[in-house]
Amino acid sequence: MVKHIALLGSTGSIGRQTLDVAARHPDRFRVAALCAGHNARLLFEQARRFKPSRAGLLEEPGRIPDDLRGLDWVFGADAASLCAAEPSATHVVHAVVGMAGLPATLTALEHGKQLLLANKESLVAGGSLVAAVVSSLNERRVGDPPIIPIDSEHSAIFQCLEDARSKSIKPDRLILTASGGPFRTWEAAAISKAVRSDALRHPTWMMGEKITVDSATMMNKALEVIEARWLFDMPSERIDVVIHPQSVIHSMVSFEDGAVLAQMGAPDMRVPIAYAMAYPERISTGVDAPAFGTLGALTFGEPDEARFSSLRLGREALSAGGVAPVVLNSANEEAVAAFLSERIKLGRIADVVESALAVIPQRPVRSLEDVMEADRAAREFTRCSLSG
Numbered sequence: 001m002v003k004h005i006a007l008l009g010s011t012g013s014i015g016r017q018t019l020d021v022a023a024r025h026p027d028r029f030r031v032a033a034l035c036a037g038h039n040a041r042l043l044f045e046q047a048r049r050f051k052p053s054r055a056g057l058l059e060e061p062g063r064i065p066d067d068l069r070g071l072d073w074v075f076g077a078d079a080a081s082l083c084a085a086e087p088s089a090t091h092v093v094h095a096v097v098g099m100a101g102l103p104a105t106l107t108a109l110e111h112g113k114q115l116l117l118a119n120k121e122s123l124v125a126g127g128s129l130v131a132a133v134v135s136s137l138n139e140r141r142v143g144d145p146p147i148i149p150i151d152s153e154h155s156a157i158f159q160c161l162e163d164a165r166s167k168s169i170k171p172d173r174l175i176l177t178a179s180g181g182p183f184r185t186w187e188a189a190a191i192s193k194a195v196r197s198d199a200l201r202h203p204t205w206m207m208g209e210k211i212t213v214d215s216a217t218m219m220n221k222a223l224e225v226i227e228a229r230w231l232f233d234m235p236s237e238r239i240d241v242v243i244h245p246q247s248v249i250h251s252m253v254s255f256e257d258g259a260v261l262a263q264m265g266a267p268d269m270r271v272p273i274a275y276a277m278a279y280p281e282r283i284s285t286g287v288d289a290p291a292f293g294t295l296g297a298l299t300f301g302e303p304d305e306a307r308f309s310s311l312r313l314g315r316e317a318l319s320a321g322g323v324a325p326v327v328l329n330s331a332n333e334e335a336v337a338a339f340l341s342e343r344i345k346l347g348r349i350a351d352v353v354e355s356a357l358a359v360i361p362q363r364p365v366r367s368l369e370d371v372m373e374a375d376r377a378a379r380e381f382t383r384c385s386l387s388g
């Protein structure tokens with residue numbers, strides 16, 4: 001069966017690698033829709049090559065090239081949702097960055113598409129809303145997971161749970177691995193003064209700028225703990241984080257009998273992307289398995305919450321519930337944007353997120369509007385704090 005893919009965030013790091021996988025397997029995948037933010041030039045090239053039915057951009061460009069006028073074009077903040085809803089799409093690869101992707105996550109699920117999800121911020125900000133839609137879908141269909149994670153750690157856990165899922169065996173603990181980022185061995189004072197060029201030097205992964213900064217502060221791991229909570233219905237106290245600088249083990253699951261399953265591979269996102277796209281099959285990606293004979297040691301250590309306070313903030317926000325994870329995420333998005341435009345040093349990011357969590361009133365999340373309201377409040381607070 002050919003899978004018809006709507007790709008949201010096609011011009012980004014995950015988006016481009018998704019098209020790389022699709023191009024290797026034209027017999028398996030057809031690109032039904034492409035959506036991006038501002039990079040119209042690259043989107044036009046992609047549209048010429050992959051010939052989607054629908055294409056979208058966050059901002060309407062000055063002009064659509066004559067040869068692409070026949071596509072069904074959509075523009076604006078709703079473009080990602082409209083592309084997710086493209087009728088011919090059976091699957092949505094969601095690789096938009098940031099919680100702006102939440103409406104498209106909900107739309108994809110509500111339209112019955114299988115969601116191949118890289119956009120972790122959706123689950124951090126809207127986990128309870130997404131879980132409610134998923135549980136209504138589970139009542140209607142059996143055996144076909146509505147969401148397959150693309151994030152490498154969650155893909156690893158999803159793969160480790162394949163056998164357990166079919167036997168209804170519950171895992172005991174989820175163990176998320178973290179490379180530790182570029183500042184793993186730095187002193188706290190130096191981390192706090194780090195600048196953009198320091199943070200964008202990730203030791204093992206090539207990724208978009210926002211997630212690379214999140215990896216440097218370890219906010220990425222905090223977001224991933226929350227993402228795992230919603231994807232695998234696991235409480236925070238049974239989700240561990242372990243530092244593993246080689247990034248060979250992408251995450252692990254332990255069971256009641258003391259057995260631990262790990263998923264390994266080269267740090268290349270085409271592997272989890274292809275796994276999600278081809279599920280339940282496996283397809284070639286152009287990525288070789290690690291050469292274990294030459295790898296040397298695989299090492300593990302405890303994360304240091306004194307130097308990386310984002311991890312603590314993530315767990316606190318998750319246990320507080322309500323709008324706290326929204327505030328954590330939105331304040332972080334604003335602070336990372338300020339850091340990337342070189343207005344603040346790295347240490348300010350976690351500080352301002354902690355202040356936002358202390359100041360923005362706690363409320364339950366009952367609707368998308370509750371999430372959006374907390375998002376606006378957190379962004380406004382963060383912008384004001386950082387401009388002062």
Ligand SMILES: NC(=O)c1ccc[n+]([C@@H]2O[C@H](COP(=O)([O-])OP(=O)(O)OC[C@H]3O[C@@H](n4cnc5c(N)ncnc54)[C@H](OP(=O)(O)O)[C@@H]3O)[C@@H](O)[C@H]2O)c1
Binds near residue numbers: 011208
């Ligand atoms: N990169 C990785 O290796 C990796 C690994 C695990 C998880 N993830 C997750 O995957 C997601 C994407 O990461 P990335 O590294 O690929 O980011 P990225 O390189 O910055 O790409 C983001 C994509 O989203 C598009 N975009 C941004 N805002 C949009 C909006 N409002 N509407 C429509 N499109 C929008 C961008 O378009 P323009 O560029 O055209 O503006 C771009 O195509 C993130 O949630 C990240 O945490 C990434």
